[in-house]
Every structure is written in structure tokens, then in C-alpha cells.
Amino acid sequence: MEMPEQPRSRRQTRAAILTHLLQSGGSFRPPLAKAVRLSEASLSRILFDLKAEGLIEEVRRPAPYVGGPTGLVSLDATVALAALELTGQWLSVGVGGLSGELHYTERVPLPKRPTVETVGRVFGEALALLRDWTRRRRIRLAQIGVTVPGLGRLSEFGNPIIPCDVGRISDMSGELFADVPVAFTNSVVAHATFHRCRTESYPFSGAHLFVFVGQGVAGTWMDDPIEDDALQPVELGHMVFGTEGPRCRCGHHGCVEAYTSLPALAELLGLREAELLAFGNEWVTAVPLTSRVRQELRQRLFRLGLAIGNTLNVKPCRGVAISGWPSLLDEEDRKAVIDGIDACLLGGRKLAQVSLAFVPPSNGNDPQAALAFAAFCLARCGGMAAASTEAA
Ligand SMILES: [Zn+2]
Incomplete structure (x- = not known):
């Protein structure tokens, strides 16, 4: 049975197709038509346009459907996107494609105590590198994605994590790359996008909460990618669990982030943060845990669970x-997170019908998250560049 076509604008229909291809990595025509609720004839007309514009490609291939060979549709590998990802130590800059392959990356170090001035200069340097690299190869960028830790609600009072003036950076980008749309987002939103688009068999397709435990602790509400509020940052890391607790970078004491972020984990393990980062994901086997440390670790994970449960109580x-790092632990240790959520939700997780999945950590893969975000922005506007600056 054919699904009825929904009234949507041309941009929305194109966005539905492109975001589906981005999240699935490619699709045959029949399931693609079904997923975006179009007849195959309508889909065919739109694919014709998208192909002519160089946004998609199609390979004739035998498919497991009645009716013989059909086209395997995927995003065009020649589309070039730029990614700028600000981390605590450096600004990562890169050029890559819609499927996540990187053709160029460079890291410009940040000073020890960054200011709006010096961070602005680092962005200037990175954008100049980007311009030189793309100009030498005559590459035209389709979209620039920039990620900044802590960007969002708190930013109007000055970013509490890394000082930076987004308006000024946007102007610099406009001077060097006229007509290339640039979009800024919170790092956590970008990591959520990265997982949604690049994690094989990502556990959720509908609305859900993505929680990232890295340098900071934060979440993103994720919804249908073509909705206006498809990605909404959630500051769940600053839920306070006791004003006697450790000081948080936000200025408060006892935030869940102050107990469970990577810097807090390093301290608990008796390592400097750089040492912990140098281990990468191997710390979980390389660093032996005493029973006292393991006990404390579980208590902190329980608090993380409470923070997540509270967030779900506010918006089920x-x-x-x-x-993040909790995903690396064995099931027995991770259970503390689940217990925390259960203790917090009325009637527990089962009654609230919440399913939980741990996905691998993605910190340290910069600028992959910014690249995924740039791809998402291009797909979400249907490949039709809108205003030159938009914040997500
Ligand atoms: Zn805090």
C-alpha cells in the first residue's frame, strides 16, 4: 500500500530525503520512498534534481526486491564541507565529505588561558589555513560547521567554558568565504549528530535524549531532523547534588558534572587529565581500580542516573x-546509572517505558563531530543554502 503524500514544502521534502540518506548511509529507491512518505514517481522527480545539483549519486545495483535491479541512492562523495571544532586544547579544522571521510585536518593550539581576543585570533588562523587549502585545490565549500563547548543558553552571559565571540567569528568566515553558509552549535549537539549519522545501528530513530559524558556533562533532545527543534541542548550536567560537593566550572558546587566529567574521573583515578586522555579508551583496562575507587565510581554513576531520570521527569x-566514559565500563558498573534512573523515575524505568543504550565515546575524534554537524545542516536545509548564519 502506498503511503499518502503529506503536504510539505519542496525544501522539507528534499530535507527529508537528504537527512534520511545521511542517517542511513544510502538506500534503495523503494525503502527510501517509504521512509520519506513519497510515491516512487514523486521521489524520482526530486532525485533527478538532487542529482543534477551534485548532492546525490546513484548506482544501478541488484536489489533484494521484487521487480529487479534498482538504484542505490547515496550522498554525493564530491560535496566538500568544512569543520571547525573548538576543544580545551586546540581548534581543530578540517575538510571532509557528507559520509564522514576527512581530506584535510589541522590543529591550531589554544593558549593556556584563552581570552575572547586570543580565541578570535586562533579562529582567524584556522580560517586562513582553510582558505589556502581549498583555494589551492579549487574546492568550493558547501557548508561550514563550527562547534563550541557550552554554546547555548549560557552564552549570552559570556561562555563559561572557552571565551569566544561567535558573531565575530561568523564575520571573519563571511570575509574569507563569501556565500558559504556557516552554522554554529554546542559541542554536545554536534556529538549527538555525529552518533546519529555515523554510529552503525544507532539504537534510536524516534525522539530521544542523547547524553554526553566528556569534558563536561550535557544532553541533547533529538527529534525528527527536519523539525525546527530537532536538536535542543539540555544543561543536565549542572544539576546540583549537594552544595558541599566539588566546585564545578560553572561556578556552583556539587553539580553532577563536577562528579562525573572526564576531569573529575581523572582526579578520582589519581591521574592528571592529560594522562587520562593519553590512555584514550584503554584507561578502563590500563588503570587498576581499588575497591574504594570502584565504590565511589558507582556512586557517581548513580548520581548521573538521577540527573538523567530528573530530566526525563521534566520531559518524558x-x-x-x-x-562517554561510562560506556566503556562493564555491565555491572554501568548498572549504577540505570539504578539512578530507576530511583528517580516514578514507577521506575519499566513503567515509564524508557529504553537505555550505551554508545561508544566520541571525544578525541575532532573535527568529526563538527563535520557531521555541517553535513546535517546542509541536509536539513534540503541542500538549499538559506541565510548565511544560523545557530542550531
Ligand atoms: Zn556546574
């Missing part, structure tokens, strides 16, 4: 994906 949803 059926799925939670957790990425």
Missing part, C-alpha cells in the same frame, strides 16, 4: 543514549 521520552 522513550529512549536515552549515553555516550
Whole structure:
């Protein structure tokens, strides 16, 4: 049975197709038509345009459907996107494609105590590198994605994590790359996008909460990618669990972030933060845990669970994906997170029908998250560049 076509604008229909291809990595025509609720004839007309514009490609291939060979549709590998990802130590800059392959990356170090001035200069340097690299190869960028830790609600009072003036950076980008749209987002939103688009068999397709445990602890509400509020940052890391607790970088004491971020984990393990980062994901086997440390670790994970449960009490949803160091622990240790959520939700997780999934950590893969975000921006506007600056 054919699904009825929904009234949507041309941009929305194109966005539905492109975001579906981005999240699936490619699709045959029949399931693509079904997923975006179009007849195959309508889909065919739009694919014709998208192909002519160089946004998609199609390979004739035998498909497991009645009716013989059909086209495997995927995003065009020649589309070039730029990614700028600000981390605590450096600004990562790169050029890559819609499927996540990187053709160029460079890191410009940040000073020890960054200011709006010096961070602005680092962005200037990175954008100049980007311009030189693309100009030498006559590459035209389709979209620039920039990620900044802590960007969002708190930013109007000055970014509490890394000082930076987004308006000024946007102007610099406009001077060097006229007509290339640039979009800024919170790092956590970008990591959520990265997982949604690049994690094989990502556990959720509908609305869910993505929680990222890295340098900071934060979440993103994720919804249908073509909705205006498809990605909404959630500051769940600053839920306070006791004003006697450790000082948080936000200025308060006892935030869940102050107990469970990577810097807090390093301190608990008796390592400097750089040492912990140098281990990468191997710390979980390389660093032996005493029973006291393991006990404390579980208590902190329980608090993380409480923070997630509280967030779900405010805005219920059926799925939670957790990425970050807790995903590396064995089931027994991770259970503390689940117990925390259970203790907090009225009637527990089962009654609230919340399913939980741990996805691998993605910190340290810069600028992959910014690249995924740039791809998402291009797909979400249907490949039709809108205003030159938009914040997500
Ligand atoms: Zn805080």
C-alpha cells in the first residue's frame, strides 16, 4: 500500500530525503520512498534534481526486491564541507565529505588561558589555513560547521567554558568565504549528530535524549531532523547534588558534572587529565581500580542516573543514549546509572517505558563531530543554502 503524500514544502521534502540518506548511509529507491512518505514517481522527480545539483549519486545495483535491479541512492562523495571544532586544547579544522571521510585536518593550539581576543585570533588562523587549502585545490565549500563547548543558553552571559565571540567569528568566515553558509552549535549537539549519522545501528530513530559524558556533562533532545527543534541542548550536567560537593566550572558546587566529567574521573583515578586522555579508551583496562575507587565510581554513576531520570521527569521520552566514559565500563558498573534512573523515575524505568543504550565515546575524534554537524545542516536545509548564519 502506498503511503499518502503529506503536504510539505519542496525544501522539507528534499530535507527529508537528504537527512534520511545521511542517517542511513544510502538506500534503495523503494525503502527510501517509504521512509520519506513519497510515491516512487514523486521521489524520482526530486532525485533527478538532487542529482543534477551534485548532492546525490546513484548506482544501478541488484536489489533484494521484487521487480529487479534498482538504484542505490547515496550522498554525493564530491560535496566538500568544512569543520571547525573548538576543544580545551586546540581548534581543530578540517575538510571532509557528507559520509564522514576527512581530506584535510589541522590543529591550531589554544593558549593556556584563552581570552575572547586570543580565541578570535586562533579562529582567524584556522580560517586562513582553510582558505589556502581549498583555494589551492579549487574546492568550493558547501557548508561550514563550527562547534563550541557550552554554546547555548549560557552564552549570552559570556561562555563559561572557552571565551569566544561567535558573531565575530561568523564575520571573519563571511570575509574569507563569501556565500558559504556557516552554522554554529554546542559541542554536545554536534556529538549527538555525529552518533546519529555515523554510529552503525544507532539504537534510536524516534525522539530521544542523547547524553554526553566528556569534558563536561550535557544532553541533547533529538527529534525528527527536519523539525525546527530537532536538536535542543539540555544543561543536565549542572544539576546540583549537594552544595558541599566539588566546585564545578560553572561556578556552583556539587553539580553532577563536577562528579562525573572526564576531569573529575581523572582526579578520582589519581591521574592528571592529560594522562587520562593519553590512555584514550584503554584507561578502563590500563588503570587498576581499588575497591574504594570502584565504590565511589558507582556512586557517581548513580548520581548521573538521577540527573538523567530528573530530566526525563521534566520531559518524558522513550529512549536515552549515553555516550562517554561510562560506556566503556562493564555491565555491572554501568548498572549504577540505570539504578539512578530507576530511583528517580516514578514507577521506575519499566513503567515509564524508557529504553537505555550505551554508545561508544566520541571525544578525541575532532573535527568529526563538527563535520557531521555541517553535513546535517546542509541536509536539513534540503541542500538549499538559506541565510548565511544560523545557530542550531
Ligand atoms: Zn556546574
